[in-house]
Amino acid sequence: MEDGFAASRLFSQGYSYTYDDVIFLPHYIDFPTDAVSLSTSLSRNIRLSIPCVASPMDTVSEAYMAAAMAALGGIAIVHSNCTSAQQASIIRHAKSLHIPIAPSVAFASPQDVLTAPPQGRYVFVTESGTLPSKLVGYVDCENLKGEEVKIFDYMRDCKSVESVPWNHDLGKIEAILEEKKSDFVVLERDGEVVNVLIKEDVERLKGYPKLGAGTVGADGEWMVGAALGTRESDKERLEHVVKAGANVVVLDSSQGNSIYQIEMIKYIKKTYPQLDVIGGNVVTMSQAQNLIQAGVDALRVGMGSGSICTTQEVCAVGRGQATAVYKVSSIAAQHGVPVIADGGISNSGHIVKALVLGASTVMMGSFLAGSTEAPGAYEYKNGQRVKKYRGMGSLEAMTKGSDQRYLGDTAKLKIAQGVVGAVADKGSVLKFVPYTMQAVKQGFQDLGASSLPMAHDLLRSGTLRLEVRTGAAQVEGGIHGLVSYEKKSF
Numbered sequence: 001m002e003d004g005f006a007a008s009r010l011f012s013q014g015y016s017y018t019y020d021d022v023i024f025l026p027h028y029i030d031f032p033t034d035a036v037s038l039s040t041s042l043s044r045n046i047r048l049s050i051p052c053v054a055s056p057m058d059t060v061s062e063a064y065m066a067a068a069m070a071a072l073g074g075i076a077i078v079h080s081n082c083t084s085a086q087q088a089s090i091i092r093h094a095k096s097l098h099i100p101i102a103p104s105v106a107f108a109s110p111q112d113v114l115t116a117p118p119q120g121r122y123v124f125v126t127e128s129g130t131l132p133s134k135l136v137g138y139v140d141c142e143n144l145k146g147e148e149v150k151i152f153d154y155m156r157d158c159k160s161v162e163s164v165p166w167n168h169d170l171g172k173i174e175a176i177l178e179e180k181k182s183d184f185v186v187l188e189r190d191g192e193v194v195n196v197l198i199k200e201d202v203e204r205l206k207g208y209p210k211l212g213a214g215t216v217g218a219d220g221e222w223m224v225g226a227a228l229g230t231r232e233s234d235k236e237r238l239e240h241v242v243k244a245g246a247n248v249v250v251l252d253s254s255q256g257n258s259i260y261q262i263e264m265i266k267y268i269k270k271t272y273p274q275l276d277v278i279g280g281n282v283v284t285m286s287q288a289q290n291l292i293q294a295g296v297d298a299l300r301v302g303m304g305s306g307s308i309c310t311t312q313e314v315c316a317v318g319r320g321q322a323t324a325v326y327k328v329s330s331i332a333a334q335h336g337v338p339v340i341a342d343g344g345i346s347n348s349g350h351i352v353k354a355l356v357l358g359a360s361t362v363m364m365g366s367f368l369a370g371s372t373e374a375p376g377a378y379e380y381k382n383g384q385r386v387k388k389y390r391g392m393g394s395l396e397a398m399t400k401g402s403d404q405r406y407l408g409d410t411a412k413l414k415i416a417q418g419v420v421g422a423v424a425d426k427g428s429v430l431k432f433v434p435y436t437m438q439a440v441k442q443g444f445q446d447l448g449a450s451s452l453p454m455a456h457d458l459l460r461s462g463t464l465r466l467e468v469r470t471g472a473a474q475v476e477g478g479i480h481g482l483v484s485y486e487k488k489s490f
């Protein structure tokens with residue numbers, strides 16, 4: 001009695017399928033949802049508690065995202081659309097955020113002038129105007145007068161400021177705030193401020209789902225990844241990020257099957273043999289085979305599937321993400337190389353599909369953009385609170401250096417392979433990622449898989465069956481037939 005299709009048959013018919021094109025048929029349940037384990041491998045030597053990776057994009061992954069993702073049991077890859085010194089500083093900052101919460105206060109330098117009311121009651125003044133940096137004072141915004149305010153004129157000294165070491169836990173900080181009757185506490189490392197927490201931040205963190213042990217390295221600090229290019233100058237960047245403590249590097253290219261990447265993989269493995277290298281991006285088995293032979297410790301899969309990526313439209317190359325993940329995973333599994341499904345993730349169902357089709361982790365950009373931890377300031381558009389989100393192939397991003405990702409940094413004419421947009425405020429990843437993972441566990445339960453290896457075995461044995469969804473089936477599978485509705489996932 002045969003129902004549906006085995007993956008090997010479905011993905012050998014010459015069609016390029018996206019996640020929405022396919023649907024799994026339910027299997028047999030003999031375990032509770034909480035019995036599902038989502039622990040997985042990012043690369044040959046790095047284990048994660050959850051299969052989530054933040055994409056190396058300059059509107060997604062900097063210090064606060066890296067700390068939060070590691071605290072959740074995932075990892076973030078810090079983007080390289082900045083100088084190597086700046087990237088190294090972001091990595092060091094992320095590793096110093098023992099309490100992984102983005103501050104709800106503003107920062108400025110002594111020379112700054114405020115032209116608009118800042119967020120919150122306090123502005124903390126550092127030498128650089130950012131973190132990490134040496135604290136020189138703070139401003140109580142209740143005392144500000146006038147439209148243009150010079151920070152220096154209102155700055156108070158640090159004598160009354162409560163400072164604690166960066167690795168204090170939340171309980172100790174809460175006790176200090178209560179004992180000293182203070183509104184805030186400053187966390188310092190090596191003489192620099194790495195974070196400032198106010199009472200509201202502590203209460204907010206306590207209200208999120210409980211965190212586990214997180215993704216921690218041998219040194220007891222958060223694990224953080226770093227993106228690199230394949231140019232000669234990236235060898236110097238590699239040295240900077242390794243010294244800063246990067247635990248894994250990603251060779252960030254839209255088309256990874258190149259002589260440039262293969263040579264860089266060999267250079268890294270020779271120079272830093274203990275450092276895991278993630279290669280990509282690839283979408284075919286032959287691309288994957290070349291990088292596996294070069295020595296990669298994981299493969300990043302996806303080309304043109306991101307919400308802000310226009311590579312398939314502009315260059316006429318790429319592949320539907322469901323097909324790409326299945327095909328590359330098939331060859332990678334034979335060599336013990338984990339696969340990262342990069343792009344095309346907009347809901348928990350897409351994560352389930354990516355993982356069951358063979359990926360070990362999913363890399364997300366738009367899914368995490370707009371969160372509290374994403375870089376950038378919130379603004380309002382048409383009454384909605386949003387943050388900027390841009391593709392690294394957009395002209396705006398390429399002017400800062402990301403054009404080498406598309407092998408276009410030496411080209412006379414710049415051609416965009418991405419756009420600039422905005423995404424709605426999602427709140428903190430510390431809240432919505434745990435709920436998303438619970439939804440993924442429910443998907444695995446429906447498929448009768450209590451772990452990622454079990455899901456992969458069920459797929460490859462032909463036990464799990466799939467079908468292609470027609471356009472009408474996709475409409476039916478979503479919300480339909482309502483005049484209006486409000487969608488809340490948790």
